[in-house]
Amino acid sequence: MNRVPAFFSTNGPGFAVSVVIAVCAQFLSEHYGAPAMLVALLLGIAFHFLAEEGRCVPGIAFTSKTVLRIGVALLGARISVELLIGLGPKLIGLVVAGVILTILFGLLGAKLLGRGWRFALLTGGSVAICGASAAMAIAAVLPKNEHSERNLIFTVLSVTILSTIAMIAYPIITDWLELDDLAAGVFLGGTIHDVAQVVGAGFSVSNETGETATLVKLIRVTMLAPVVLVFALIIRTYADDDPQADGKRPPLMPFFVIMFLILAAINSFGLIPAFMQGFLADMSKWALLVSIAAVGMKTSLKTIFDVGGQAIILIVAQTIFIAGFILYGITHFAN
Numbered sequence: 533m534n535r536v537p538a539f540f541s542t543n544g545p546g547f548a549v550s551v552v553i554a555v556c557a558q559f560l561s562e563h564y565g566a567p568a569m570l571v572a573l574l575l576g577i578a579f580h581f582l583a584e585e586g587r588c589v590p591g592i593a594f595t596s597k598t599v600l601r602i603g604v605a606l607l608g609a610r611i612s613v614e615l616l617i618g619l620g621p622k623l624i625g626l627v628v629a630g631v632i633l634t635i636l637f638g639l640l641g642a643k644l645l646g647r648g649w650r651f652a653l654l655t656g657g658s659v660a661i662c663g664a665s666a667a668m669a670i671a672a673v674l675p676k677n678e679h680s681e682r683n684l685i686f687t688v689l690s691v692t693i694l695s696t697i698a699m700i701a702y703p704i705i706t707d708w709l710e711l712d713d714l715a716a717g718v719f720l721g722g723t724i725h726d727v728a729q730v731v732g733a734g735f736s737v738s739n740e741t742g743e744t745a746t747l748v749k750l751i752r753v754t755m756l757a758p759v760v761l762v763f764a765l766i767i768r769t770y771a772d773d774d775p776q777a778d779g780k781r782p783p784l785m786p787f788f789v790i791m792f793l794i795l796a797a798i799n800s801f802g803l804i805p806a807f808m809q810g811f812l813a814d815m816s817k818w819a820l821l822v823s824i825a826a827v828g829m830k831t832s833l834k835t836i837f838d839v840g841g842q843a844i845i846l847i848v849a850q851t852i853f854i855a856g857f858i859l860y861g862i863t864h865f866a867n
Contacts, residue, residue: 546591546826547599549582553825554818567728569664570692572821573685576828583829595826597672601788603819604669604756608795609804609812611754619751626861627722627748631755634660634854641849645842650674652846653763654687659850662753663691663725665820668827669756672788673764683843685831688824690847691725698851699729703737713737715862717744722752722858725851757792764789 557572582588619627638656639649654674658667667687671680702724706716716737724730727749734745795812798804804812 543591543594546588547595549588550592550595550822550826554821557821567692567696568821569824572825573688573828576825577831579829580831592826592829595823596830599819600668600823601672603816603823604665605788605791606812606816606819607753608792609799609809610750611796611799613800619747623718624751627751630722630854630857631660631752633857634850637853638850641846645846647842647846651683654683655847656850657759658687658691659725659847659854661756661759662727663695664688664824666756667691669760670763673760673767675767681831684827686843694851695725695729698724699733703733706737713740714744717741718748718862719858721745721748723855757789761789
C-alpha cells in the first residue's frame with residue numbers, strides 16, 4: 533500500500549520541476565513564437581544542476597525515459613489507414629522512399645565523416661520522420677554509451693532549429709518554383725522535421741497547402757513505429773557483437789511501439805471519438821514537452837559542443853537530401 537506514495541515521493545520533485553519548465557516553455561512559445569520544444573530544451577539545460585544531485589534526480593530520470601515513451605505511444609491516436617488512402621499510392625511511395633533513403637544516406641554520410649552508426653540512425657531517423665519526437669523514440673531503443681545523451685540533445689536542438697529555418701525558407705521556395713497547392717503541401721509536409729513547423733509553413737501558403745502538408749507529415753509520423761521496430765530488431769540481433777554496447781539487449785518489441793500500433797489500429801476502425809483524439813494529441817504533446825525538459829536537465833551544455841563539426845555537416849546534409857529528393861519526386865514522378 534505504501535508503494536504509490538513512495539513512488540511519488542521519489543519521482544515527484546523531478547517530475548514537478550519538468551512540468552514547470554514545460555509550462556514556462558509553452559508560455560514563451562505562445563507569446564514570442566519560439567518553438568516550444570526548443571525553449572523547453574534550453575530551459576532544461578539551464579537547470580542541469582538539479583540532475584546532478586538532490587531530490588530531483590530520480591524524478592528527472594523517470595520523466596526523461598518513461599514519460600517520453602508515453603508521449604510517443606500516444607502519437608498513435610493521430611494515425612489511421614484512412615490517412616494513407618487519402619494521399620494516394622504515388623505520394624505515399626514518395627514519402628516512404630524519402631524516409632528510407634534519408635536514413636540510408638545518414639548511415640553512408642556518417643561512415644564517410646567518421647561518425648558512429650548510433651549517431652547516424654538517430655539523426656537520420658529524426659530528419660526523415662518527425663524531428664524531436666523521432667529522435668527521442670529512436671534514442672530509447674539504441675544501446676547506451678557515454679555519448680548517448682549528448683547526441684540526443686544535439687539532434688533535438690539541430691532538427692528544431694533546422695525546422696524553424698525551413699518553416700520560413702521553404703514557403704518562399706514553393707512560391708519561387710510556382711508549385712500548386714498540392715505539390716507545395718507535399719513538399720512542406722515531406723521535408724520539414726517537426727509537426728508544428730509543418731503546420732505553420734503550410735497554412736502560411738494557403739489552407740489547402742496547410743491541410744495537405746499536415747496530412748503528409750502524419751504519414752511520415754506513421755513510419756515512426758515500423759522504423760523504431762526495425763532498429764530494435766537489428767540492434768537486438770547485433771548488440772552482443774558491439775564492443776561499445778552496455779550489455780543490455782533491447783526488447784523484441786518495445787512496449788511504447790506496441791501501444792503506438794494499438795492506438796493507430798483502434799483509430800483506424802473509428803473507435804476513438806474526435807474529442808478523445810484531440811485530448812490524446814494534447815496529452816502526447818505535453819508528455820513530449822515535459823520529457824524533453826527532463827532530457828535537457830540531464831545534459832551539460834558543455835558536452836553538446838564536444839559533438840564536432842562533422843555532426844553538424846551530417847544533419848544539414850540529411851536535411852538537404854530529403855528536401856531535394858521530395859522536390860525531385862514531386863516534379864518528376866508524383867504528378
